[in-house]
Amino acid sequence: MKLNFCSLSSGSSGNCYYLGNEFHGILIDAGISATSIRKFLKNMDISMQTIMGVLISHNHTDHIKGLEVLTRKNNLPAFTTNKIWQSILSPRNNISRDCIREIPLMQKFHLAGFDIEAFPVCHDAPETIGFHICAGEKKITIATDLGHICQTAAPYIKAANLLVIESNYDEQMLVNGSYPHFLKARIQSDHGHLGNHQTSAFLADNIGENLSNICLAHLSINNNTPELVLQSLQQTFAERGIALNCNHQISILNRNMPTDMIKLGE
Numbered sequence: 001m002k003l004n005f006c007s008l009s010s011g012s013s014g015n016c017y018y019l020g021n022e023f024h025g026i027l028i029d030a031g032i033s034a035t036s037i038r039k040f041l042k043n044m045d046i047s048m049q050t051i052m053g054v055l056i057s058h059n060h061t062d063h064i065k066g067l068e069v070l071t072r073k074n075n076l077p078a079f080t081t082n083k084i085w086q087s088i089l090s091p092r093n094n095i096s097r098d099c100i101r102e103i104p105l106m107q108k109f110h111l112a113g114f115d116i117e118a119f120p121v122c123h124d125a126p127e128t129i130g131f132h133i134c135a136g137e138k139k140i141t142i143a144t145d146l147g148h149i150c151q152t153a154a155p156y157i158k159a160a161n162l163l164v165i166e167s168n169y170d171e172q173m174l175v176n177g178s179y180p181h182f183l184k185a186r187i188q189s190d191h192g193h194l195g196n197h198q199t200s201a202f203l204a205d206n207i208g209e210n211l212s213n214i215c216l217a218h219l220s221i222n223n224n225t226p227e228l229v230l231q232s233l234q235q236t237f238a239e240r241g242i243a244l245n246c247n248h249q250i251s252i253l254n255r256n257m258p259t260d261m262i263k264l265g266e
């Protein structure tokens, strides 16, 4: 089975990911403008007609900015939990009510040839979910906004062949940076974001044979750099005597432009 993944944009200014098989595709989050999403897909020769829906992780703007237009102009069905819909829908936005699809937590549903399961993660929104997506033998897990990896989320993250996981901030940059105290505390809390060392330590403790692709996502513009993310990962693995070898393809997702397509199946 042909299976392609790419990030169109990843970070605190906008998140949108694409996953496609030979027939169809889905988007995960719509945190950049619908115009940018259409443009990026077109540049990759992906027709908007093949996109069967968008999965929404939570109500923060960096995940739903383009949602209104995608539902209005492209009539694209959008999938998230009842609680997240309640936190998104308001008289101020103009999301097409015809495109609203409610999904349960931790129960598989089928879309575009994928079996998808939403699992809860800890983050400071009314509810936030990650997605575990099965396509034939391959498993993809996407968890981009979480303050820590709780016991419910961990098995979904460990089971992935392709993992998209947050590595939001360098701990030193955040502590020494100019953010006000309350914001630093919020980011570092169990309901904020994952720091580089937290993500590296979890990966070093849990990396298995099954994990072939690690995509480090949702980097902060002010408190992180791709170099620091990589350094943290290399250092943590070296300290524990674990080889970060060619069995694991590591990508650090760009903040403002699409990454190269990752091909998982043929």
Ligand SMILES: [Zn+2]
Pocket (backbone or CB within 6 Å): 011, 012, 015, 060, 062, 063, 144, 145, 218
């Ligand atoms: Zn976010």
Ligand SMILES: [Zn+2]
Pocket (backbone or CB within 6 Å): 058, 060, 123, 125, 145
């Ligand atoms: Zn968020």
